Structure formats: structure tokens, C-alpha cells
Amino acid sequence: MNIIRGKVWKFGNDVDTDVISPGQYVASPMEELKKHVLESINPEFPQEVRSGDIIVAGSNFGCGSSRETAPAALKALGLGAIVAESFARIFFRNAIAIGLPIITCPEVFGSFAEGDELQLDLASAKVINVTKKKTLNAQPLPDEMREVLSKGGIVPLLKEIAREKA
């Protein structure tokens, strides 16, 4: 979980939850929902994204709704991580809550081209452009969030709580 490596897809600023997870499909089964992720701004993405790929974005990624289907559908497509200059807060929390690695890295957008290889080290908060051999500093995740991520999200945490109560 601490080291993640994958090919970069780039998106710009203010990528909102309606383009990530359109309202029309929010209540659809995940198999259907994931086919429409980001399609209105990059129609190839849902078909072409491969397991382990990483999104690099500008500022305010995930702005808008609290719909957890937004990070969940990206995770269902196999996305390995999201690295952006900044995130909208609910999206950020939701990604952690479902165990999708996510980190804020203020200089990331200009440092990567589409298709570059990115390596993310969550423990040291380093983002490396393997293709261009460049290392960037990201904003470290607080311990609470890294713990949730390391367990795979909130559901495994809740299972522990349920076992303790039983």
C-alpha cells in the first residue's frame, strides 16, 4: 500500500463529481456506473484505463456532490491513486474512506505528461516522475487517514468494531 506505481492520466482543474459519476447513473449497478466515469470530458478513459493507472490533476479535483460513487467508481476501474494540486474536501475524505490512495501535491500538474510513470510513496509523501526522474514533495497524510487506507477503508474498520462488540 505504501508504494504505488502506475501510468498517468491527466485531468485539469475543477473536475467535478457530475463528470466523474454522472447523476443519471449514480443509482446504477457499479458495473454500469463505471463505464461512464469521466466520459463527458474524456470518452476514452473508462475503456482505456488499466488497473494500477494513476490520475494526475490540477486544483479542486472532485468538487461538488458528496456521492461516494465518484471515488468508488474510479476504484472499481482499478485506479491505483489520485495525485492532484488540491482536492475538494468531501471527495478527499470519501477516497480515504473507501481505501483509494489520494494525496495532495501542489506541483504535480506541470511535472507530468500523460503516460508518464508515477511512483507514489505514501509514507514519505514523495511523488516521483519515474519517466523524467524528478521527485516532488506531497502533503503527508495524517496518521488517522493512513491507518484507514492501510486497512483498506472504513468497511474493514467497521468489521473490527462489529467483532469487538460481538
Next chain:
Amino acid sequence: MGMTLAEKILARASGKAEVRPGQYVTATVDLAMTHDAMAAVALILNEAGITKVWDPDRVVCLLDHYTPSPTAQMAEARKLVENAVTALNIKNFYGQQAGVCHQVLPEKGWVLPGQLIVGTDSHTTTYGAFGAAGTGIGFSEMAYVLATGKLWFKVPETIRFVMSGTLSPRVMSKDIILYIAGKYSMTVAQYKAVEFLGSVAKEMSIASRMTMSNMSVEIGAKFGFFEPDEKVRRYLSTRTDQPFELVSPDEDAVYEKEYEVDVSNLEPQVAFPFAVDNVKSVSEVGAAKVDQAVLGSCTNGRLEDLRIAAEILTGRKVHTGTRLLVIPASAEVYKGAITEGILHTLVDSGAIICPPGCGPCFGAHMGLLASGESCIASINRNFKGRMGSPEAKVYLGSPATVAASAIQGRIADPREY
């Protein structure tokens, strides 16, 4: 050193004497709100083996997004929620008849100054109009809250918008928040708390404050406060027996930044597709034809919103090329609009009256747009694909601008009426 509203509430809820921005705290929430998302939350609880809610009396649930159930599949989801609230002993369940959560919870007296409230909806910031720290969370975090009553929070920096001057006739609080988004961008309050204050805030109705608190999430905010005052006490006096205090920020509280907003010469504002901060004054819009006009939502579906639309539409007709959908935010609003004759006026003008709920705002049902169509709406978002086809355009405006535009079949200036 003093504390802002956000700091005071998070300190109290986490059992600390004081907290500072940047600090992480684990707080006990005062209230948890879920809507149709309860279906997903219930599935998570079930998967995790959680069978009891930490305190069912602190949970409120209702159905507003897919109301009435538009498909057999969504009817199954409704049934799942109904069964879940029964199994979890959540008695505060309003079903499909009450209206939009952010209108219903205040109406039913659930939202009190100083509370920490989480909801499975980004517009939970609306409760800031009552001095409550309301904020949106996802399904998994709500499952965690229902199991434990607790959640971690980062204490946010607070910024202030000091509003002075006098609003012109037909210019509304919606225009102020759109202006703020346009001038300072949709990230000006990212991960921050906002306090709206000044003479304009003091004079503003509860409903108008709710519009601005609601849309504070559109500028990135975690909370969107107005300092609670006697208007809040009056509003709540017939709605709750619970004791509460009118919590206020300390005079020596530290703010990250303060913005002055003079509303005196403010024109009606319109947010163009596909971003809430893509804002122009109505006089700069030009000829923008609209196929649909939507009046409603948790942002602007209250009685004062329907009232101003009815004033504008009295004796006038909706343009032949335009559909005007009216969605009262709640059953209480609906009844008030019947009593005042507002619905009579709107129906006479050619409006389509929909049942209380979210309507087409989030793009699932009841008035979606076809490709190539345009809509002016009193809602909160105009993202690509927000209200149906990704090839449709949504413009945001005030209820007055929506009504004027419905008459002219293009985006119009409500000050003409």
C-alpha cells in the same frame, strides 16, 4: 486567544477547551442526517455486521432525491431504506412526503445553533444559517458515524465575508453568493469555514441565509455560518422544545482572511455553464435562449422564492418555447404556497408544479434536459451533465431571474418586472 464558530463547535464536540486550525480532532456528532443514500449506508452496515445505531434518536432520515420513486429499481432502494430504518430503530423517518432534507430538518426543529451535524449530502452546509456546523460526508463515513457517533475532523481556518449596503429590488441572496463565487472563485473557501456577517447578513431572512450557507460548499467550504440571532430563536420557537444557546464567535477570534462585499449596486447574477464561478451580471448575458426554467431545490425552493416568482408572473405567461418547473422544497412550503395563492398564480402562468423533493437538480429524474437544450435554474450546480444530457447547458440564477427568464424564453433581468 479566541475562537471562531467552527473552532468553538469542534472544541465542544471533541471535549477540548480549545482547538486550532490544522489540528485533527475526533468529535461526537450531535445529529446525523441521511436521505436516499441510506440505501448504500445500510448495505455497508450490513456488510460490516453492524446491527445497532449508536443513538437512533440522533439520526434523521428521509427520502428526497428519487421522490416519488421513478423506476422499479429505485422503488426497491426505497424499500431497502424503509426496512433499514425499521431494523435500526430510527424513528425519525419522514419518508417521501416531507421534502428536501435541508429544508425539512430546520422546519422540524432538528437544527440548533452550536450543533455539529453531518449529512450524506454536500449541501449539509445549509445548517450554518442557524449557527450549526453542518457538513457533508459519504456513505462509508456515515456508516461509521451511525456505528460509533464519532468522526475525525480537521479544524478549518475561517474566512469572513462582511456584507454591507442595500440590495436593489429583485436582487436576492442568491445573487450575492454567485457574485462571491464569480469574484473569488469556487476554491476561495476550500477546506475552510466561512462566516457571513455585516448589516446585510443581519437584515437577511432565515430563508435567504439558508441559500448562502447552502452554496458555501460551492466555494469549497466545510461550514457556512451566519451568527445565530433573535431571528433564529423566533424561527425555532414554534419548532423545538430543546434548549439551545445563540453561540457566537469570540471577538478576538483569528480569521485567515476577510472580504468586504458591498451589495448596493449588485445586479442579478448568472453562472454560465459549466462552473459555479463562471459568473456574469445579467446585463452582460446577451441573448441566451432557455428551453426550461427550474424554480426549486434546497438552495431556492422556499416560500420567499416562490413568492417573488409569483409576483413577477402575476398576469403573465411562461414563454411558449419554455417549460417552467416549480418544485416547492417541502410540504410545509407547498402548503404555504397554496394558502398564499402562489401556486394558483404559477399554474395560471403555465408553470408545471412538481412534488416537494430534489426534482431534476441532480440529474436523475423529473425534468431532465435533452442534448442542445438550455435551462436557467435556481439550483446550486451547473456542471456538465448535471441535469441530464452532457450536451445540455444549465445556467444558475435567483428565483426572480428564473421567473423573468421563463416569461421571455431567454435569460432576462427580473428588475424589468
